[in-house]
Amino acid sequence: MPPTLRVATILLLTxxxxxxxxxxxxxxxxxxxxxxxxxxxxxxxxxxxxxGQRVGLVTHQAGxxxxxxxxxxxLQRIPGITLAALFAPEHGMDGTYGAGQPVPTLxxxxxxxxxxGDTFRPTRAMLARVEVLVVDLQDVGVRPYTYASTMALAMExxxxxxxxxVVLDRPNPLGGLTIDGPVLEPQFRxxxxxxxxxxxxxxxxxxxxxxxxxxxxxxxxxxxxxxxxWARAMTWAETRLGWVNPSPGITSEDAPFFYAATGPLxxxxxxxxxxxxxxxxxxxxxxxxxxxxxxxxxxxxxxxVRFSPSAVPHPRSGRIYRxxxxxxxxxxxxxxxxxxxxxxxxxxxxxPDRFGFTRSRSxxxxxxxxxxxxxxxxxxxxxxPAASIVSRWQPALATFQRRREPYLLYR
Numbered sequence: 001m002p003p004t005l006r007v008a009t010i011l012l013l014t015x016x017x018x019x020x021x022x023x024x025x026x027x028x029x030x031x032x033x034x035x036x037x038x039x040x041x042x043x044x045x046x047x048x049x050x051x052g053q054r055v056g057l058v059t060h061q062a063g064x065x066x067x068x069x070x071x072x073x074x075l076q077r078i079p080g081i082t083l084a085a086l087f088a089p090e091h092g093m094d095g096t097y098g099a100g101q102p103v104p105t106l107x108x109x110x111x112x113x114x115x116x117g118d119t120f121r122p123t124r125a126m127l128a129r130v131e132v133l134v135v136d137l138q139d140v141g142v143r144p145y146t147y148a149s150t151m152a153l154a155m156e157x158x159x160x161x162x163x164x165x166v167v168l169d170r171p172n173p174l175g176g177l178t179i180d181g182p183v184l185e186p187q188f189r190x191x192x193x194x195x196x197x198x199x200x201x202x203x204x205x206x207x208x209x210x211x212x213x214x215x216x217x218x219x220x221x222x223x224x225x226x227x228x229x230w231a232r233a234m235t236w237a238e239t240r241l242g243w244v245n246p247s248p249g250i251t252s253e254d255a256p257f258f259y260a261a262t263g264p265l266x267x268x269x270x271x272x273x274x275x276x277x278x279x280x281x282x283x284x285x286x287x288x289x290x291x292x293x294x295x296x297x298x299x300x301x302x303x304x305v306r307f308s309p310s311a312v313p314h315p316r317s318g319r320i321y322r323x324x325x326x327x328x329x330x331x332x333x334x335x336x337x338x339x340x341x342x343x344x345x346x347x348x349x350x351x352p353d354r355f356g357f358t359r360s361r362s363x364x365x366x367x368x369x370x371x372x373x374x375x376x377x378x379x380x381x382x383x384x385p386a387a388s389i390v391s392r393w394q395p396a397l398a399t400f401q402r403r404r405e406p407y408l409l410y411r
Contacts, residue, residue, distance in 0.1 A: 034066045034240040036229035039168030039206060040136055041066050043225045044074060050166070051080035056122070056130035058087040058115070058154050061095040062138035062246040063168075071136045071168065083110055084129045089137060089150040090116040091247045098248060116146070120191060121153035124161055133158040135167045138246040139205045140256040141174035142263065142336075143184065144192040144370050147246070148205060152194050152212050159220040167224045169206030169409070171239055173256040174336075176202050176232030176410060181264075181337030183396040184372030193372050198393075198400055199337045200260055202232075203408070210407040226409045235331055249279050257328050260336035261305075261343075267367030269356050270323070270347065275315040282310050283343055284323035287354045294324045296346045300386075304334030341376065342386040349383070357381075 037045075044065065055075060057063075063071040076083045086093060092103045093112055102117040113126045127133070133154060137147040151167065158165045181199025189195075195216045197203075203211065206224040213222045236243065236253035243253050250256060258280035262272035265283065273282040284290075290309035297307040310325035324343070328334050348355045357367050357377055368374045379389045 032240065036066070036171070036227055036234075036239050036241070038066050038170055038227055038241075039225040040064075040071045040074060042228055043166075043168060044078070047078050047081065049223075050075075050132060050134075051078070053080075054082045054084040054129055054131045056085045056087060056127060056133045056163075057083060058089065058133065058135045058137060058150065060089055060091065060093055060137060060246065062244040063136035064242075064244055066241055068242050068244075075134070084131075085126060086110060086112045087115050087122060087126070087154065088112055090146045092116075095245055095247060115150050115154065120150070122157040122161075124157075127157065127161045127163060130163060133163050133165050135165065135205075135209070136170070137205055138170050138244070139172065139208070140246060140250060140259065141172040141200060141202065142256070142260045143181075143197055143199050143201060143372070144263065145247075145259075146192060148208050148212075149191050149194050151205060151209060152218065155209065155213060155218050155220040155222065159218060164221040164223065165209075167206050167209040167222065169204050169224055169227050171227070171230055171234065171236065171241070172202065172204050173236050173253060174200060174202070174260060175234060175332065176204065176408075177332065178202050178335065179397055179401055180335045182371055182373045182376060182393040183400055188369055188372045188374075190369050192369065196372075196400075198397055199264060199371065201400075201404075203404060204230075204410070207404070207407050207409055210409075211404060214407065215403060224409070230410055232410055233332065249274060254328065255280060257331060257334060257336065258326060261326060261334075261339045264337070264340050264370050265344070266370050267358055267365055268344065269354075269358060270344075271314070271321055273312055276312055278310070278312050278325070282312060282323060282325050283347075284310065284312055284321035285347075285351075285354070286319055286321055287351060288321070288323040288347065289350060290322045290324050292350055293343075293346055296350070297324065297343065300342060302335070302339055302342060304328060304330035304332070305339055338386070338390045341380070341389050344380050345384070345386040345389070348380055352383075 088103050091097045097103050103114040105114045106112040135151050139147045155165050179202045183198050184193045184196045245251050262280045271284045273279045294307040294309045306327045307324040311322045367377050
């Protein structure tokens, strides 16, 4: 559907919220209730704190109850709660806008304000009719994924406007045990990384809210409504929750694992299959020797992953790109950032004259912004082995692990 037609359609639907959020319940509820209660489910069991309040809700199509009902609709049905405004993150309220594509603000009886367009944080005017700001976003556990930044900026705006914030917690699809990759350095702060956390942080969005608010100084009047029954070692399958795509490219419970390893390859001249059914599952280039690369990678016995040669036609040019396909064999052992660095080091070893990093028009390396450091790029350019690069970020990871401990809600 063209963007103009899509916007017009949603505008017609804002008079009633249920059709607006109809795409969220893409999967039927499971035959047996899931063993966990999400933050929204915990809240719905005792919604007294918000009764009599005008609520602003930061959410999207993946903000649903464990039965698959949209959080916006569930809140609207509670007597005494007025849903005064909705706030849409990147990809929009219906999750159909592409990565980096501006999301429009949609006026209506319940306005839908964009937090990914002209502004990335709610303005005072947007919050004027709101008494409390509620956040219900499904994150994927990887720092460059923008929903944690949207939450943080919304918390700052609520603080400045004197409004309390309630974050409804959700599982981290990667689980809560894996911490991997470099910790963000301050000079690389951006919307895809606001605070010094690792590339893969192993925290839920509610735990991140607590960390951001206290350790990183937001100081909003914050309440986090925790889940019940979730454990850090849980896979998504073990939660028995239906999967609702949090963005167009994250289309299954497996996708966050692939994204965590190949999404951070942005800023190189490699392609991760975005735009095809193989998105994030492959690492390809027209000049890449996939057979040799797969052999070299498999000899390294990286935890939780194997590789096979792959070839995929590029959707724009039709040209065949070759390389490797990732096969995740153990989600708990898989180390996405270490895997990514190992792939890059081996690609450079095989093709030193072909592999490279791309610059923006300003001359900045996107790769550095994504990884939160220039150290990884420079080490790869020098031909350092992956093990050396990975070992260099371990002390900062250990420090972060200690720092996050007081803010964890689950074991």
